[in-house]
Amino acid sequence: MKVTPRAVKIYKPEVLNCPKCQARLKYNYTISNKVVQFTSGRIFRIKNMGYSCPCCNDGNLYISSTANKLAFKGYTYSVKVMLMIYKMKMEHKSRDLICDQLASKGVEISDRNVDIISNKVKEFVNMDYEKNINDSYILQKEKYGEVRFSVDKVTVDDLAFYILYDFYSGDLLALWICKDLEEAKTYFKKYLTDEVKMIITVRPMFDTYQILKKICPKAKMCSYAKF
Numbered sequence: 001m002k003v004t005p006r007a008v009k010i011y012k013p014e015v016l017n018c019p020k021c022q023a024r025l026k027y028n029y030t031i032s033n034k035v036v037q038f039t040s041g042r043i044f045r046i047k048n049m050g051y052s053c054p055c056c057n058d059g060n061l062y063i064s065s066t067a068n069k070l071a072f073k074g075y076t077y078s079v080k081v082m083l084m085i086y087k088m089k090m091e092h093k094s095r096d097l098i099c100d101q102l103a104s105k106g107v108e109i110s111d112r113n114v115d116i117i118s119n120k121v122k123e124f125v126n127m128d129y130e131k132n133i134n135d136s137y138i139l140q141k142e143k144y145g146e147v148r149f150s151v152d153k154v155t156v157d158d159l160a161f162y163i164l165y166d167f168y169s170g171d172l173l174a175l176w177i178c179k180d181l182e183e184a185k186t187y188f189k190k191y192l193t194d195e196v197k198m199i200i201t202v203r204p205m206f207d208t209y210q211i212l213k214k215i216c217p218k219a220k221m222c223s224y225a226k227f
């Protein structure tokens with residue numbers, strides 16, 4: 001069997017200080033180590049390095065939001081590939097056509113997987129995000145004493161998908177499809193409160209970063225590590 005070497009990308013937490021005592025976090029173990037296929041057709045091994053606090057010794061594990069947002073938990077296609085599939089399905093494109101279009105980019109996928117993936121994304125779009133977000137506020141305050149989120153924006157043609165994650169657990173809380181930034185703003189204004197102490201998001205030169213900064217002026221802003 002021919003073994004294809006894959007480029008490896010290793011990510012550590014974007015913030016390396018303990019939220020409780022500010023001590024420098026230390027590497028503990030690799031939380032996930034998986035092969036992910038991107039829209040370019042390229043395949044990378046993505047490693048998410050878990051860190052913990054040597055002083056608190058509380059069993060809390062800190063992860064990389066960047067590694068976390070590249071591919072949904074349990075999936076080996078990038079988030080963007082999955083959202084592209086979902087969008088094509090919404091446009092009622094056939095499975096064959098979707099497979100062909102992806103194949104033209106170098107992304108290999110079976111027609112069965114097209115259905116599984118579009119159903120999964122549909123599930124995320126329709127989930128009870130209000131409950132997820134409220135629960136996340138409560139859990140984060142309990143466990144870490146403060147609230148942090150990770151906000152990503154993924155565009156597919158004319159559609160923008162805004163994805164909200166719990167910074168600590170990496171759990172997907174909301175997947176909003178917005179036709180413009182105004183619509184995204186209404187979600188941010190409603191769900192990002194004064195209690196948010198930190199937001200990890202896209203780089204400062206993008207609109208999303210600037211909007212989030214305005215909506216949560218007290219939150220520390222941090223950007224995802226470069227891919």
Ligand SMILES: [Zn+2]
Binds near residue numbers: 018053055057
């Ligand atoms: Zn600590």
